[in-house]
Every structure is written in C-alpha cells, then in structure tokens.
Amino acid sequence: xxxxxxxxxxxxxxxxxxxxxxxxxxxxxxxxxxxxxxxxxxxxxxxxxxxxxxxxxxxxxxxxxxxxxxxxxxxxxxxxxxxxxxxxxxxxxxxxxxxxxxxxxxxxxxxxxxxxxxxxxxxxxxxxxxxxxxxxxxxxxxxxxxxxxxxxxxxxxxxxxxxxxxxxxxxxxxxxxxxxxxxxxxxxxxxxxxxxxxxxxxxxxxxxxxxxxxxxxxxxxxxxxxxxxxxxxxxxxxxxxxxxxxxxxxxxxxxxxxxxxxxxxxxxxxxxxxxxxxxxxxxxxxxxxxxxxxxxxxxxxxxxxxxxxxxxxxxxxxxxxxxxxxxxxxxxxxxxxxxxxxxxxxxxxxxxxxxxxxxxxxxxxxxxxxxx
Numbered sequence: 001x002x003x004x005x006x007x008x009x010x011x012x013x014x015x016x017x018x019x020x021x022x023x024x025x026x027x028x029x030x031x032x033x034x035x036x037x038x039x040x041x042x043x044x045x046x047x048x049x050x051x052x053x054x055x056x057x058x059x060x061x062x063x064x065x066x067x068x069x070x071x072x073x074x075x076x077x078x079x080x081x082x083x084x085x086x087x088x089x090x091x092x093x094x095x096x097x098x099x100x101x102x103x104x105x106x107x108x109x110x111x112x113x114x115x116x117x118x119x120x121x122x123x124x125x126x127x128x129x130x131x132x133x134x135x136x137x138x139x140x141x142x143x144x145x146x147x148x149x150x151x152x153x154x155x156x157x158x159x160x161x162x163x164x165x166x167x168x169x170x171x172x173x174x175x176x177x178x179x180x181x182x183x184x185x186x187x188x189x190x191x192x193x194x195x196x197x198x199x200x201x202x203x204x205x206x207x208x209x210x211x212x213x214x215x216x217x218x219x220x221x222x223x224x225x226x227x228x229x230x231x232x233x234x235x236x237x238x239x240x241x242x243x244x245x246x247x248x249x250x251x252x253x254x255x256x257x258x259x260x261x262x263x264x265x266x267x268x269x270x271x272x273x274x275x276x277x278x279x280x281x282x283x284x285x286x287x288x289x290x291x292x293x294x295x296x297x298x299x300x301x302x303x304x305x306x307x308x309x310x311x312x313x314x315x316x317x318x319x320x321x322x323x324x325x326x327x328x329x330x331x332x333x334x335x336x337x338x339x340x341x342x343x344x345x346x347x348x349x350x351x352x353x354x355x356x357x358x359x360x361x362x363x364x365x366x367x368x369x370x371x372x
Contacts, residue, residue, distance in 0.1 A: 197213065
C-alpha cells in the first residue's frame with residue numbers, strides 16, 4: 001500500500017517519468033479516510049506526486065496487452081503484488097525480461113518469494129513478526145507499534161536504492177536484473193544495533209521505554225514545564241553537559257567518566273540529572289545546552305517539527321501543481337546540487353492520463369527508447 005508508491009515517488013522526484021498503473025477500482029488508499037483534502041485521501045496524496053496514471057484491467061485481453069507493452073518499453077518495472085501473482089498475466093519478471101532483457105524489474109513483497117510467498121504482508125504485521133514491537137513500549141507495559149509505517153517506508157527506500165544500483169549496472173553492461181526487497185528482511189536490517197546485539201553479542205534486546213541500551217543520557221528528562229530530549233553520545237559531550245548544568249564534578253567521577261560507566265551506573269546518574277534539570281524550562285534548557293554544543297530538543301508535535309524546519313531554512317513544504325489541483329506536500333529530503341528534485345505533477349486522478357499513454361503505446365518505439 002505504501003512501499004511501492006513511496007519508492008516510485010522518490011524516483012519521480014529525481015526525474016523519472018513514472019506511470020502508475022491502477023485497476024478500474026483504483027488504488028485502495030484513495031479511499032483511506034480520514035483525513036482528506038477536497039475528498040481525496042491525504043494518505044494517497046502523500047505518496048503519488050509526479051506520476052502519470054493509467055487504468056488497465058489485467059483480466060481484459062486488450063488492457064493486458066497494453067500492460068505488457070508498457071512493461072516492455074519501461075526502463076524499470078516496480079510491482080507490489082504477492083509473489084507469482086503476475087505470471088498469469090505475462091507480467092512477471094521472467095516474461096518481462098524475455099521481451100526486454102534491459103528491464104530493471106523490482107518486486108516488493110511482505111515475506112519474500114520462498115516459503116513466505118503466501119503470507120500477506122502489512123507494515124503492522126511485520127512490526128509484530130520481526131520483533132520490533134517487542135522493543136517498543138515501557139518494560140512493564142504493553143507493546144506498541146511504531147507511530148509510522150516504518151517498514152513500508154524503509155522498504156520503499158531500499159527498493160529505490162536497489163533500482164538505482166541495477167540501473168548503474170545496466171549502464172555498464174546493458175543487462176537488466178531482478179531487484180527483490182521484502183518487509184521482513186528490511187525490518188531485520190533496519191533494527192541495526194538491536195539485530196547486531198542479538199546475532200553478534202548473544203543479547204536479546206527488550207523494551208526499555210525511551211531509554212537506549214548503549215548510551216546514557218539519551219532519552220527525555222522532566223523539566224519545570226515539560227520534557228526535553230538530552231543526548232550525550234560520547235565522553236566529550238557528557239563533559240559539556242555536566243559543565244553546562246553546573247556539575248563539573250561529574251566529569252571526574254569514575255562512575256560517570258566513560259560511556260560504559262554511565263551505562264552501568266545510569267540508575268545513579270539519572271536521579272542526579274533529574275534533580276539538576278528540575279528548575280529549568282524547556283526553552284531555557286534548549287538554549288543553554290545548544291550553546292554548549294549538547295544535542296537536545298523539545299518534544300514537538302508534527303506541526304512543531306515542520307515549524308522548526310521552516311525556521312532552520314529547510315523549506316519543508318512545497319506546492320505541487322497549480323490552481324485548484326495544487327497540493328502542499330513535504331519536500332523530498334535529498335538535496336542535489338546539479339539535478340535537484342522537481343515537483344512537476346500533483347497526485348493524479350484515477351486514469352487521468354490513460355488516453356495519452358495508450359496513444360503512446362500504440363506508437364512505434366524509437367531508437368533512443370530502444371537503447372535507453
């Protein structure tokens with residue numbers, strides 16, 4: 001629902017001509033309300049800019065033939081179906097590669113093409129089955145899902161990276177290939193230090209609330225008017241923190257002098273920090289610690305995060321499209337000095353470009369496209 005559209009939106013922002021193929025019923029996320037904008041799901045809007053849209057019914061012979069021609073003429077095909085589901089339509093990797101060996105074909109699945117091929121894969125189910133939810137929440141409380149579809153997004157990123165690597169290979173050799181990514185493998189890789197703790201260190205990670213297993217302080221702390229995140233990820237940063245809040249003596253205390261010592265003695269250091277911070281406000285402490293070179297931050301709402309990005313000159317919101325079709329969207333975070341991301345097309349209406357794309361498919365293939 002999200003990994004494929006997210007991957008293709010990244011490529012579209014970076015210059016690819018992306019053609020979104022929908023069934024006559026349309027992308028299911030078009031109906032995921034609320035919230036919406038002018039009756040259109042914001043979920044759909046958030047992952048579908050810069051795309052042209054064609055409606056094709058794979059069960060209809062004429063539509064199926066158009067889909068096969070489209071796949072054969074594409075540099076890249078990205079599909080998000082259950083493994084094997086497209087073979088009946090002549091749209092699987094083997095069929096597409098036979099017609100055009102230069103095609104880069106990417107498959108995004110839940111649990112891969114082997115024994116997990118029949119398992120339906122959604123971000124939430126993979127958050128559960130991968131072990132992420134066992135790491136999210138308070139130690140003695142309920143498990144929680146991540147507040148975002150973390151593995152849909154990261155799988156989309158991995159798909160885009162894989163496609164770009166395969167295109168580079170094709171540039172050098174003329175040979176396409178099959179790129180495969182799945183939510184579960186992405187989840188295990190994305191739990192980077194936690195996965196390494198288990199397979200390399202033999203330590204099974206568990207829920208620690210907002211604490212970090214290897215760093216302290218690295219969590220929210222209560223202050224006079226709320227909470228603030230404070231990070232001291234190395235010894236030099238802890239020195240700056242201790243001096244900034246008026247406790248330089250901590251620097252010379254063997255219990256706190258090193259990263260390992262602070263981790264082992266966090267039960268001692270934590271109440272000392274809470275006491276030292278109690279008289280400060282969030283804004284006061286944010287200014288004080290930032291000036292001292294200590295990483296910290298208020299716990300914002302999403303609106304606060306966008307506002308911060310605006311104050312920092314990051315221009316997080318872009319307008320995509322013109323007039324009534326204009327949609328405010330979050331900027332692509334990749335900043336390229338020569339070929340920056342572009343925002344050419346608003347998220348498409350269902351079948352908006354069907355006529356023009358079918359006319360293009362009926363036209364002869366020119367030499368540049370053939371060798372592209």
